Amino acid sequence: MNDMLRPATTAGITPQAFEGVSVSHRGQSLLQPLDLRLSGCRRTLVMGPNGAGKSLLLRLAHGLLAPSAGRVRWEGITPRQAMVFQRPVLLRRSALENLTYALAVTGTPRGERRERAREALTRFGLAALEKRPARVLSGGEQQRLALARAWLTRPEVLFLDEPTSALDPAAIRAVEEAVRDFHARGTRIVMTTHDLNQAKRLADEVVLLYGGRLIEHTPAERFFAAPRTPEGQAFLRGELVW
Template sequence: MSALIQLKGVDLRFGPVQALRAVDLRIAPGERVALVGANGSGKSTLLRVLHGLLPPAAGSVLRDGARRQAMVFQRPYMLRTSAMNNVALALWLRGTRWRQAREQALAALARVGLAEAALRSARALSGGQQQRLALARAWSLRPDVLLLDEPTSSLDPQGKREVEALMAQFAADGMTLVFASHNLGQVKRLATRVVYLEQGRVLADLPVHDFFNGPRLAQTSGEAELFIRGELA
């Protein structure tokens, strides 16, 4: 199966900090890939490289130019306008006529259960509602690949369940998901594959069952075991 995104030998530095080290990664259509690892392991940086927001210092990033992608950040930015306009503006910037953009925005809000909040200020919504609004904004662009950076980290249990349900629905509709998460229960529920990072290196890339139940790759350090047991932040 052809890759949607492929990284080959990608390095990235922020000044003296080596953020990514010789990363090889291939994302195929229909996968649900979870990026896991302790704080500072490189998950968010890797997502930004996958989305084209950060150019690598070395190596290459290959994309299927016919496929669309979108990204939802850990704390998505809300424009100082209505929930509907937050979605419609994204569509308008992609070239959709404004009237049609508003119609599509309403459909996207209904898709995530926010139809009744369409005219409310986006910044007045709860954290869970804002995250669902960000998902509506991304979904409205009809991406083939959706990248998510800790999409439920700041939400209450109800908000987490709502966002996870939407991610599962998107995946069931054929969307490819790549998401960073510290929530190992979430990873088990949603992922088909786990990529474990440590100090910017990919140390394990396994099917989700094998990652949690089988022997991990020999080069993984003791940190991986501590992380999986929940003993490493």
């Protein structure tokens, strides 16, 4: 099996714990103290209205932001991680060079980089665009390129911050299929979304935030059938707003 396609190890994905974690800025509480544990090879969909703290939670989890209080820790060896943002961060290079650069950074031998990068472009339906500047690609193409770059690093944990926001239905389907493929090969998914239907399609468990508070952390089937909190019930009715 090609090394790029070899499944990640699922049994040893390290749990991640949030312990009394909060975030404040200029005296304003953006995320109130919360305790949360993410474990196993699950697809965790983080939901809530705008301003609930979804993106903050992902940045804390990936280590891009330090909490104002409490701590975020891995309960063992820190796993390989990748993050894909709502607006992908891409280099001013071709699609192919964005991938070969990522491989260079991770120590892949020079002689293997182009072949592996081209395999990833093919996997994500971008082979015909390898010479195109990454920043002139469409929104959906850029998002698939960011996912292809993450795929090459074989992450054990993949953080996705509203990766289908403002994409057309075909691009949304492509991104969701990529998420399923990552998960199938043993990657834990932690993803924010405001789309209830998308969460129903993808989630193993739901984390619901509201006003910077953790409201629910519940198996997806249970959450969508019968949320245990008034806020969860209101969210499913479309009544929970900032």
